[in-house]
Amino acid sequence: MNHVAKKAGASPATVKARSGLLAVLAVLAVLTGCSGTDSIIGGKSRSPQEAIRITPQDGAGDVAPDTRVEVKVPDGRLESVEVTRIEDAQQQEVRGLIAEDGLSWSPQGVSARLGLAAKYSVDVVAVDGAGHRAARHTTFTTEVPGHRFIGYFKPENRSTVGTGMIVSFAFNRPVTRRAAVQRAIRVTADPAVEIAGHWFGDKRLDFRPAAYWQPGTEVTVEVGLRDVEGAPGVYGSQRKTVRFTIGREQVSRVDSAAHTMEVRRDGQLVSSVPITAGSPTTTTYNGKMVVSEMHEVTRMDGRTVGFGGEYDIKDVPHAIRLTESGTFLHGNYWSDDDIFGSTNVSHGCIGLRDVQGGSGSTPAGWFFDRTLIGDVVEVVNSKDKKVAPDNGLGGWNMDWKRWKAGSALR
Template structure:
């Protein structure tokens, strides 16, 4: 969730993982729901994006636009992500502020993933945000792996390397062998498959700060399924930054923030209310937003008329923890007295904030000190443990169980 004026130089969103992580509106999930995002019941979207969120096989010369019926677009950023080099699609907001379109001659790349991040102001100066993703067409009989983290990024010590494939993989051992991950200093890294379209890699314990990691992707002409071959051949590197692990105690209503093992702050929080509890377990920050929209309808919190129990268009300082919609975020609408005292959220972890996001609030302080890849662990919640494939939840599996999910090891 984002204060675009205060942080104009920061990307609209730092988005990461090769699995689908975001949709038209975010939402706090109750741990028991575990529902995916979607645009169902979202006919009232303030900001409309074409192609639709999560669209696949988009033509490189297909229609790409962002529009608002009321108010004005403040900022639109369309970015090719999960490649060896990020690239922003050039475009212009119309003079009346109602639409954004690519510049003449701008063309999307084949076999690529794009994010769209837009911020708009209505007639009363209220800010709304939208984040969507789409992927362009992959040549017939070919496959690609969308991966995170990004090339040359600096990440937290809990980062898990994640691949989401454009087509189901049947020869998983061949694909896994074609992805080599090395580090300096060296550690053992193992792969784990979640189904036929996702492959994650991690070491036995969190990375050491300062580690430099190299991904050698040699998927070109590797047969992932009968008659279907890879097209990637590239090297990607990333660096592990300082260690930051934060422990949220849902029963005591506080979060301990530890930097390189030392306690640097104890922050009052509010977690999931009794009817919409927060997952327990280790979760990894995968996206950062100065501001975002959260609509309960996207994660199953609806009223009798089908509309969301809540629809907050300007949630500040949002850090995504799960695919299903768990965030750690700023909260300006709850009474200040609940932080450190009560659990009142729909499953997210809330930090005190102000409308528009304040740099000197607990949420602003934590947001400005967070990297994608940082670990947030929730304890003492009445809910179950987060699933290992819900976001980058693989740290909740033992090393033995993790390695058992490797197709290479299974193949001997």
């Protein structure tokens, strides 16, 4: 997994591979497995892509449905492989088996054939002979017929999410007839509340109410895009209904200057957690960010996003994605305990104390176990600008008047 290089006060570039890292170069230089190019699997010099090899490659598009998903390691063994169809009406697992020698995974049965117009995620954890773990997360999309378009969307059907959840559609082709497409997507709530759509460019449409959802709200998304003309000669292919529930309210406020995170549940202070945020040269964004992904373990490698060999940590525990460009809140086991609550040392992420392998008894594990997709983390008092509304599910950083002005329905 990757982070995004930032200069002080500058925003990071968007990248396909998504991740973040909290690290200090001086610390990483003395930690085995946290820097340099050595793979944890066998100790030979390999690139991150070679250590865990996944086919199709990360970010691949228009993948043919008869393409065979494969996961391989050159040595060591695979611990777990999860291949899932995501951002659809319902998640669907691609069933498969790890070979007896532990070096490969392949799909089995009818699930070996991929669906058309689908998005898949692949999550892999591998272990070497010494018990060291490495992880990799990739995504790819399959072919959509040339005269059709599709919207990949969040959240998942039947999920329970936090009060900051934003319904977000990412279209595989540019939409020029925005009003027709927006009119074909109906988002309603019980109890009722006004919900408006906002376009970010011609390939993304988000929906939210004026303020955070009320806990217990039932939200219904009716997608009636089939045969709707989104651009000249290009028609939608989806007709489905998605429902999700708003859970309890949890908003966490990170004070970068005070090095603390106050966790509030339904308005009441639950805990004040010591943190470390972005260093003076790689600051953390200010603003409201919404949890969009959670990984118990993931890999963060600076070489893929402009940090050179500054870090390569293969088993970052309790990783919670906050922005598309790479801001994470995650566990940190490689820094001294006394930095938490006192010093900002990260490459733009928010770090909580953890142990290698992760533990539910550490601050990072405690927070991870109490977090939902859709929860809000707000950063204040950082010397960076406010996160952009289209960076992840950052739409809460735009006032209601401006949000409604981005609708195609007048």
